[in-house]
Amino acid sequence: MAEKKTTKKAAEPVAEPVAEKKTTRKTAVKAEKAVVAVNAENIGFKAGDVYQALAAAEKALTVKEIAKAAKISEEETLLGLGWLFKEGKLQSAEGEKIALA
Secondary structure: OOOOOOOOOOOOOOOOOOOOOOOOHHHHHHHHHOOOOOOHHHHHHHHHHHHHHHHHHOOOEOHHHHHHHHOOOHHHHHHHHHHHHHOOOEEEEOOOEEEEO
16 A cells, blocks of 8 residues: 655744733823714714804914814814815815815
């Protein structure tokens, strides 16, 4: 009878355990702020915040300036701006600045 040949598999390298990064309170809070609920009601409220900030400023503002004035994140500001642009309530002015139509 013929003998069976056995092949040896090379041992796979074992990955070293990765030390878990501890989350501090500050980074945990930062991560929570990044979450934006994307639904029509929430975006509508953000659009109202953006509109009020622009109306109060009475001049063209950048996205960063609008976010600061409205006290919302830049992501929320962009969602609100999209809503207002679609409604025809905004116009582009002076490069990156946005003003009420």
